[in-house]
Amino acid sequence: xxxxxxxxxxxxxxxxxxxxxxxxxxxxxxxxxxxxxxxxxxxxxxxxxxxxxxxxxxxxxxxxxxxxxxxxxxxxxxxxxxxxxxxxxxxxxxxxxxxxxxxxxxxxxxxxxxxxxxxxxxxxxxxxxxxxxxxxxxxxxxxxxxxxxxxxxxx
Numbered sequence: 001x002x003x004x005x006x007x008x009x010x011x012x013x014x015x016x017x018x019x020x021x022x023x024x025x026x027x028x029x030x031x032x033x034x035x036x037x038x039x040x041x042x043x044x045x046x047x048x049x050x051x052x053x054x055x056x057x058x059x060x061x062x063x064x065x066x067x068x069x070x071x072x073x074x075x076x077x078x079x080x081x082x083x084x085x086x087x088x089x090x091x092x093x094x095x096x097x098x099x100x101x102x103x104x105x106x107x108x109x110x111x112x113x114x115x116x117x118x119x120x121x122x123x124x125x126x127x128x129x130x131x132x133x134x135x136x137x138x139x140x141x142x143x144x145x146x147x148x149x150x151x152x153x154x155x
Contacts, residue, residue: 049085052147055113059094059144062108064116072113075148076120087127088151089114094143095134107131113146128153 053075055068064072079087091110093102110129118124128151135143 049082049150052090052149054142054145054147055109056142057109057144057146059096060105061144062105062112064112069116072116072148073120076117076122079117079122079126085126086151087117087122088147088149088153089117089127089129090147090149091129091131092135092143092145092147093133094140095136097134099133103131103133106133109144109146113148117148
């Protein structure tokens with residue numbers, strides 16, 4: 001069963017996240033742009049602890065496509081088999097939209113990916129979440145991503 005995040009549901013999610021922020025959410029004045037073609041999902045059978053696994057998203061979306069869900073399930077299996085590996089999940093957005101909206105979107109994407117890892121058995125306390133907002137200079141698929149990698153910064 002495939003669930004799509006509708007523009008209305010996405011807007012509601014953004015507003016809910018914005019309620020947690022210190023500054024108010026930007027007013028939604030226009031519908032999001034038409035979705036880009038589906039992103040190719042990486043295959044987790046190529047898990048390399050020295051490289052980030054990118055999970056790509058359509059424009060203005062935090063929905064994880066089925067191939068990416070499969071890849072995250074495989075990565076979760078690898079992470080669970082290596083209990084000393086801390087995990088870092090970093091969210092990004094493309095530069096379209098306001099800085100605040102992009103920060104919220106990158107945060108939402110990172111949380112959705114982290115929640116998917118938890119659903120697949122990765123203990124939440126092994127996951128650190130960062131979100132970076134817009135990727136300056138990029139408006140392509142590569143800017144609409146979340147990276148899952150070994151956390152070499154803390155722990």
